[in-house]
Amino acid sequence: MRLRRVNKQLNHVVEERLQSQIYLDVVKCDLLDVMREDEQSGTNDVYPHRRHNLLINISDRSITLFVADHWTSRDVSCLYRCVAFFAKYARCITIDAAIAELIVVGLSTMKLSRWHAFETYVQAVGPIVANELHMKVTKSPQPIPIPFFPLATEITIRALTSDLSHLSRLPDYGVSVRRLFNESTLELLRINIVDTASASRYEVGSACRHIKRPHKHMNTFKKWVHAAELREKYVQQYS
Numbered sequence: 001m002r003l004r005r006v007n008k009q010l011n012h013v014v015e016e017r018l019q020s021q022i023y024l025d026v027v028k029c030d031l032l033d034v035m036r037e038d039e040q041s042g043t044n045d046v047y048p049h050r051r052h053n054l055l056i057n058i059s060d061r062s063i064t065l066f067v068a069d070h071w072t073s074r075d076v077s078c079l080y081r082c083v084a085f086f087a088k089y090a091r092c093i094t095i096d097a098a099i100a101e102l103i104v105v106g107l108s109t110m111k112l113s114r115w116h117a118f119e120t121y122v123q124a125v126g127p128i129v130a131n132e133l134h135m136k137v138t139k140s141p142q143p144i145p146i147p148f149f150p151l152a153t154e155i156t157i158r159a160l161t162s163d164l165s166h167l168s169r170l171p172d173y174g175v176s177v178r179r180l181f182n183e184s185t186l187e188l189l190r191i192n193i194v195d196t197a198s199a200s201r202y203e204v205g206s207a208c209r210h211i212k213r214p215h216k217h218m219n220t221f222k223k224w225v226h227a228a229e230l231r232e233k234y235v236q237q238y239s
Contacts (some may be wrong), residue, residue, distance in 0.1 A: 027065070110173060
């Protein structure tokens with residue numbers, strides 16, 4: 001992206017390439033698995049960040065960002081800046097539930113470092129206690145004219161059954177869902193709930209058995225996104 005600062009011609013070339021991007025996928029996972037799979041496939045098209053636990057893959061029409069499962073506060077801040085940069089170009093967005101919470105926090109008045117400390121505590125206490133933990137923000141952010149994903153036509157949020165508390169915490173940060181996307185251009189908001197037993201990206205053991213009232217989490221989330229107003233644009237899938 002530094003090429004954009006060289007001259008106007010290079011800036012135009014880079015901007016055209018970015019505007020051709022349709023898909024943005026942001027995944028929180030084990031980076032060693034990603035690098036191992038990339039090496040075994042022989043494609044070698046996944047590139048690490050020089051200072052943070054991030055990987056990126058850019059193809060003709062899509063961008064994929066990978067962040068370490070055990071992320072640091074600096075990883076969180078860097079990832080938010082990366083997602084915010086690419087967000088203005090993407091039409092079809094797929095993000096993990098934890099990333100959705102990160103984005104909403106980034107749009108709030110809360111510091112990302114404070115949220116990371118809270119997130120670390122949530123992970124440490126385990127699913128039974130963490131299931132009911134919330135962090136309320138008293139001040140609402142200033143309104144912005146352009147949503148975070150201004151061109152989004154389709155947004156998919158992946159959530160393991162053990163991740164549903166991420167979704168129920170989204171209203172806690174005082175951010176309206178309208179700061180995420182333009183309701184008039186959005187065609188689909190999909191929530192893909194993955195059965196923990198069949199998920200291979202995480203080793204969460206039997207955590208899903210300890211998730212209390214999963215429907216309560218989803219009802220809180222649906223109220224926040226105004227699912228009733230979205231009507232057929234809102235889809236909830238199970239896999």
